[in-house]
Amino acid sequence: MARPRKKSILSMQAEISPSIYLIISICSFALFFAAWALIVQSGLVRPIFLPSPVAIVARLWALGADGTLFSDIAASVYRIGVGFIAASVTALAVGVLIGNYRFWDAAIEPFLDFIRYMPVVAFVPLTILWTGTTDTQKFLVIWIGTFFQQALMFMDNIKRVPPDFIGFGRTVGLSDAKIVTKIILPSAAPQIWDTLRISLGWAWTWVVLAELVAARSGLAYRIPVAQRYFQTDTAIGYIVVLGVLGLISDQIMKFAGKRMFRYEAKH
């Protein structure tokens, strides 16, 4: 007689409790840093190429103490804030337009597709030519990198609003403008929020790009400077900080989304 196979946490689709999940996640982080520390300790790689995790934490601590780290974070967060909001607002307006009107769909959508495939990186020299190495140039790079993708994703979010929702709005006599503000936008809001969350991740990449190429402050400005002086610990530390900031902003968006769209829950 065949016995039911014993379930292990490694078997496909096995259920895992939240605490076990957390422990496994923490272990993989610990494993990674332990392996890293071990490699440096063994002398396989020279610290100038790969400093130990402890050295990096110490370095970040020192940079935090003298204020450099926080002024760099402030500069980068300011740039991503303005650039991302500018991109999101303009993209949402365009997304609503192409999502609801066939005319604007025909006029704008193919054009967006065309620009979307142009590499953002190649625009960086042009943005410097147009706006110098100012903050406006950083906003512009972030805008170019995010707007075109966002506009198409917002369009898709808008197009997925059930047609009968709009039909209902018409039968109670709402105007087109009211249908957009009172039915289409609230209905698409959870998907729009997801799009914002995904595109915020990209915006981090674009602020890094803009600061690497031409900046006098910011997290990614510090990295090539550190490289020039062989401060590998600073460079790696800043990369980790960027990762952590990205993770924090993503978690904030996720949490806020859960709060705002609680009505979707079954209970």
Place this chain on the structure above:
Amino acid sequence: MEKLLIRDLTKTFPAGRSTKDRITVLDNISLTIRENEFVSLVGASGCGKSTLLSIIAGLQSHVFFFKQKTAYEILGPGADRGVVFQSYTLLPWLTARKNVEFALEATGHSKSEIGDIAMNHLKLVGLEPFAERFPAQLSGGMKQRVAIARALSYKPKLLLMDEPFGALDALTRVQMQELLTGVWEREKLTVIFVTHDVEEAVFLSDRIFVMASNPGRVKTIYDVPLPRPRTPDTHRLPEFMQLQAEVLGSIRSEMRDR
């Protein structure tokens, strides 16, 4: 008294690339609906019954070939006609009560009265205790009951229902039919009800319009002389079963002809 008069209504859809290629989905439809009448449109899928309903709702364009002057033409959607759709159209970010209030506000009711009207209509469909629930927390049948309450709340002259119970399970469906017939008998409404369920049509209606396809047209009109109020026992009346067989036969013969 006549409530709705349709004369020689034709609807075509584009077919193929040329703008001249069009298929006729509704061909010279003429029908009269009387005040406080419950009328069903039945027919095989593709006969244009839902299209006809959405034209009456004003959600689709249409062509009238006027042979006589009519007093009123459907120029677009409006609050004089309430629609209950087959798909769930409760706005998910609003509670049941707020959904009804949304319709009341949109149709120009003052803020001070909408709360009471909304609650009264939720009471009418037996959902008063669920007024503060969001649609995600309601069953399919409850959602459609709220949708009915919402469509009735602003007192439209005509209630248009497009297979409103089509997505529900068989038991809930029967319950909803009894609820609807009860509401209709109390409130005295004029209803046009689209369904492909003949039993449902016979149970609810005063008259049944059987539609035929290619092109969509009204084939036969049946009177339903069953006594009111209609109850679960109505289903067992011999007249009920005979009429059901007749209407079904009419739809079937049309399907064979094709």
